[in-house]
Every structure is written in C-alpha cells, then in structure tokens.
Amino acid sequence: MRRRTKINIKPKHVFITCIVLCICLILFSFRYREKLDPVKEAVGSVITPMQKGINSIGTYISDKLDNFRSINELLDENAKLKEQVNILSYENKLLTQDKYELDGLRKLYELDQKYIDYPKVAARVISKDTNNWYNVFTIDKGSRDGLAKNMNVLAGNGLVGIITEVHYNYSVVRSIIDDNSHVSGMFIKTDDTCIVQGDLQLIDEGKILATFINKDAAIKDGYEVVTSYDSSNFLQGILIGYISDIKLDANNMTKTAYLTPVVDFERLEEVLIITELKEPLMDEPPVE
Structure with missing residues (x-):
C-alpha cells in the first residue's frame, strides 16, 4: 500500500494567499461595481429579511433575559426586605413588651407610694x-x-x-x-x-x-x-x-x-x- 504524501503548508503562506485574494476581490468590486449591483440586490433581498428575523429574535431573547434578571433581583430584594421586616417586628414586640412592663412597674410604684406606710x-x-x-x-x-x-x-x-x-x-x-x-x-x-x-x-x-x-x-x-x-x-x-x-x-x-x-x-x-x-x-x- 502506497502511503499518501503529506502536504505541508506553512501558515504564513496561507495568510499571504488570503491577503492577496481579498485585495483582488476589492479591486474587482470597484472595477465592476455597476455590474454587481443586481447581485447585491438579489443577495440583499434574501439576507435582509433573515437579518430582521434574527434581530427580532435576538431582541426578544435579550428582553426576556433582562426581565428574568430583574425578577431575580426583585426576589432577592423582597427576601431581604422580608427579613428586615421580621427583625423589625421582633424588635417592636420586645419594645412593646418592655413598655407594658415599664407601665406596670410605674403603676406598682404609684400604688406603693399611695400606701407607703405599709411594707x-x-x-x-x-x-x-x-x-x-x-x-x-x-x-x-x-x-x-x-x-x-x-x-x-x-x-x-x-x-x-x-x-x-x-x-x-x-x-x-x-x-x-x-x-x-x-x-x-x-x-x-x-x-x-x-x-x-x-x-x-x-x-x-x-x-x-x-x-x-x-x-x-x-x-x-x-x-x-x-x-x-x-x-x-x-x-x-x-x-x-x-x-x-x-x-x-x-x-x-x-x-x-x-x-x-x-x-x-x-x-x-x-x-x-x-x-x-x-x-x-x-x-x-x-x-x-
């Protein structure tokens, strides 16, 4: 069985070839611009609706991602606010309890002063x-x-x-x-x-x-x-x-x-x- 000859192309040769090809295409497009207009229009009539569809899909997905991100941020914020409300409610209950106890002690003190002669x-x-x-x-x-x-x-x-x-x-x-x-x-x-x-x-x-x-x-x-x-x-x-x-x-x-x-x-x-x-x-x- 004959072994295939391995073609070894250096990258710099490929790069130079691509540059030359691009220059040729640019010169060709300038030289025959009027003759290529029908081709551009035909290609544009096919590509433009595709671009609009792709753009609308991209916009829709982007909006949905933004909404999803906003919902997650709101949920996180809501959870933090609930935690703060729970903490404040607990502290308020403690303050209310302290107030009631203070009021009770104040009334006992006033009663004690009313009958101060008795131990x-x-x-x-x-x-x-x-x-x-x-x-x-x-x-x-x-x-x-x-x-x-x-x-x-x-x-x-x-x-x-x-x-x-x-x-x-x-x-x-x-x-x-x-x-x-x-x-x-x-x-x-x-x-x-x-x-x-x-x-x-x-x-x-x-x-x-x-x-x-x-x-x-x-x-x-x-x-x-x-x-x-x-x-x-x-x-x-x-x-x-x-x-x-x-x-x-x-x-x-x-x-x-x-x-x-x-x-x-x-x-x-x-x-x-x-x-x-x-x-x-x-x-x-x-x-x-």
Missing part, C-alpha cells in the same frame, strides 16, 4: 382559674419570700384580695370579686360601713355588691368605699371602689348598692402584697 413585696401572677376573671389566682412568691396567709394584695388603684394559701415558692389569692369573698367596707365621707360582697355573675357588668348599708347613711353615687377599721383581716383604708344605684332594701332597715372596683380583674399581671398582718383584737396580751 410590701411585688409578685407576678402565674396562673388563674379557667374563667375570664381573676377571682382566684396564683402568684410567684411564697413563704421563702416572707408571705403568710391573710396578707392583703393590691393592684391598680387599690384592693385585689387576700392570700388564702401559702407554699414555699407560690401563694394563692382570693380576690374581692369571688363569690366567697366578703370584705368589711367603709364610706370615707360618712364613716358608714357596709359589706362588699363578691359576685362572679354581676362582675360581667363590671360591678359587685355593697350590702348592709344603714338606711340612714347619707351616701351618694360616686362615694369611695375603703376597707373598714373593724375588718378582721383587711388593713384599714385601702380603696375598694365606688358605689352607684343605691336602693332601700325590702326590710326598710338597710340599703344595697352596686360597687365598681378600682382594679381591673380581667387583666392582672403584677401585684403588691402588704407583708404586715392586721393585729387581731385580744382581751389580754399573749403569754410568752
């Missing part, structure tokens, strides 16, 4: 009964904090209730709106007494009862009721609420009125406990 301990409400009202609830302070049964509990502008159970690190409070609550009250302006009686049905209207008011008591709507001096467990002078709708009872001996508490028993978060117990009445001093 007090602050506590947080940690649980309550299943109804809508804080008639019986638990606080996060107990015997290790110096609390004892029958200590008075305050919030808002006055009396909440009394401690009924004390454990090592928590205590149970019964408020004045509970059905089992009876507090000896007194009208500041007249010194007439009454019994403030809890009523869980009536508290839905924002009221409880003030009963056993002397029929001759010169009281009016809006008068303040505080804890009485003759109460066995409640310290004297703690604001309970304001009376309204005074009516003479059927026995013509006593009056009954509604009492609007000064404490919001739908919302209780922090309370103050007076750590001083009322001294019981005794005929003789205890033997030591």
